[in-house]
Amino acid sequence: MSDIHEYLGAFDDIPGTRVYTAARARQGYHLNQFAMSLMKAENRTRWLADERAYLNEWPMTQDQREAVLARDYNRLLDLGGNIYFLSKVFSTDGLSFLQAVSTMTGMSVEEYKAMMDAGGRSPEGVRSIKGNY
Known part of the structure; x- marks a missing residue:
């Protein structure tokens, strides 16, 4: 494979696996920044008080917001989420x-x-x- 995009695209053929590529990182930038914001206690408190309002402060796509609210982690990975960043969400949920x-x-x-x-x-x-x- 001579093209980096062709090379990275081959990873999409692995069943049940989502390789975190630069394209996914760009797609999920704001989603991951939201998740990382939950490292601060004051942000966790605000998030737990009103999830929808807190999410609206972040320039994420509607699909990303809905997946966060549904705690659909597989969908979040598809939408550019990084599992290590998303761990802040489920940790805040007590999981x-x-x-x-x-x-x-x-x-x-x-x-x-x-x-x-x-x-x-x-x-x-x-x-x-x-x-x-």
């Missing part, structure tokens, strides 16, 4: 990383923990969205 990430897999916390304790997802199975192999 551990394990609890939040398990919601992204369709597994219970116990199932997800057992899978990770056993070494993570198997490399066997569907490895390409386009080729379905």
Whole structure:
């Protein structure tokens, strides 16, 4: 592959994986800045008091705002969110990383923990969205 965009585009063919590229970083800049703002106690207090009003202070897209309010972390990753920044949102909600990430897999916390304790997802199975192999 001679083109960087072609090279990075190949990552979109990995099922269930979202590689955080420069394009995603640009797309999610304000979303991630919002999430990082929750590192400050006073911002967490304001966020918890009125989530919608706090979100309206950030120049995010409507899709990003709706995904934040729904706590749809997979959608937030698609919209440029960085999981490490988004962790500030679920931490503010009182969720551990394990609890939040398990919601992204369709597994219970116990199932997800057992899978990770056993070494993570198997490399066997569907490895390409386009080729379905």
